[in-house]
Amino acid sequence: MRFSYYPGCTLKTTAAVLENSALKAARALGIELLEQEEWQCCGAVFPLTVDEIAPFLSSVRSLAAAKDTGEKLVTLCAACHHVLKRANHVMKTDKDVCNKANNYLQLPDQYRGGTEVIHYLELLRDELGFSALAQKVKKPLTGQKIAAFYGCLLLRPPAVMQFDNAENPSIMEDFLRTLGATAVDYPYRTECCGVYLSVQNEEIVAGMVEKIINSALRHGAEAIVDACPLCHYNLLELQQKTTHGKLTLPVYYFTELLEEALGLEDRAEEKMAI
Amino acid sequence: MKITTQSLCGTMVKEIAAISGENVAKCYQCGKCTAACPVNMAMDILPHQVLRFLQLGLVEAVLNCNTIWICASCFTCAGRCPRGVDLPGVMEALRAILLRKRGFSRFKAGDMPRVLNKGMPEQGIVSGFRKYTK
Numbered sequence: 001m002r003f004s005y006y007p008g009c010t011l012k013t014t015a016a017v018l019e020n021s022a023l024k025a026a027r028a029l030g031i032e033l034l035e036q037e038e039w040q041c042c043g044a045v046f047p048l049t050v051d052e053i054a055p056f057l058s059s060v061r062s063l064a065a066a067k068d069t070g071e072k073l074v075t076l077c078a079a080c081h082h083v084l085k086r087a088n089h090v091m092k093t094d095k096d097v098c099n100k101a102n103n104y105l106q107l108p109d110q111y112r113g114g115t116e117v118i119h120y121l122e123l124l125r126d127e128l129g130f131s132a133l134a135q136k137v138k139k140p141l142t143g144q145k146i147a148a149f150y151g152c153l154l155l156r157p158p159a160v161m162q163f164d165n166a167e168n169p170s171i172m173e174d175f176l177r178t179l180g181a182t183a184v185d186y187p188y189r190t191e192c193c194g195v196y197l198s199v200q201n202e203e204i205v206a207g208m209v210e211k212i213i214n215s216a217l218r219h220g221a222e223a224i225v226d227a228c229p230l231c232h233y234n235l236l237e238l239q240q241k242t243t244h245g246k247l248t249l250p251v252y253y254f255t256e257l258l259e260e261a262l263g264l265e266d267r268a269e270e271k272m273a274i
Numbered sequence: 275m276k277i278t279t280q281s282l283c284g285t286m287v288k289e290i291a292a293i294s295g296e297n298v299a300k301c302y303q304c305g306k307c308t309a310a311c312p313v314n315m316a317m318d319i320l321p322h323q324v325l326r327f328l329q330l331g332l333v334e335a336v337l338n339c340n341t342i343w344i345c346a347s348c349f350t351c352a353g354r355c356p357r358g359v360d361l362p363g364v365m366e367a368l369r370a371i372l373l374r375k376r377g378f379s380r381f382k383a384g385d386m387p388r389v390l391n392k393g394m395p396e397q398g399i400v401s402g403f404r405k406y407t408k
Binding site for chain 2: 013050157195198204
């Protein structure tokens, strides 16, 4: 299985652990992820203004490059996935933006949304299959009670993202059960963590994170997993803001658990500092 | 607060529609967006009220509220709206109207070291720049 792979800025820096664990697991699973040669930052947030085209261009370049290879484009960071998937949707459905982007980029071939963008979790579920993954598990996470945190960017807006049922998703829980863990059901799993508000309004985000963490704890979680570097930062760093520096619930990327279950590496004891 | 023909059909109302691609008249004020909003407690004008203000052409009031800077673009409201109103897009249009003015910024370069030193991921920094400055 061979795919184009778009990493994104954060995975090369503060969230290197997300990328390293995902790539290592992919190799062990026989999945070839070829990093795109000239990827650029996706812009981190999807441009919601419909009268400007510049914010779309870096995404379109990556989408077009993936189409040239004929491979599906795999993403790992939830924000990059959100931006690339939605930019692709715009290229498919908005003729005006599509024409402008093509005129501007002057690509050898016109790009009209032909690439399929899939997230790493979708890769595991739909391309490899959770049953095939289950057979590769060497060290099942038996007895571990893990809460999955979806956040916003993978799920919403549902009509475009088509990742899972946006109000009642199950892909992360199914993933956790495949690894042998017990998935904790709790009401805040699709809630917003506060995203970039933590740049300016840390108190607001700390309050939101507190609700998420307390809800997961009340339902018996021993750890929480996410797929987004900014969710990860907020859940980890701002959790400690309301608990006076105490980490009440450890936070991991979903790929760290995958790595552990595949017998590749044990999770680090405590993930206090990013 | 005075509602006039001019405010109802003024250029600002048209500009918001042009930037967001959304028609605020679609909203019938059920309040689902406000109920769904995870940051409504920090807003001075609630999400459904933003749409009502805009329907009445009261753009200035909305441009001066903190709501447009508190909205986290989490898309919960848009996903649940029975009328299919893209409220995050409207919020973005309101921010854009201000950010596109010369010299307007909600995030100064001088704030950067404080944020960086905390280990904020690049995704957060770029998002902050995209949402709060131009």
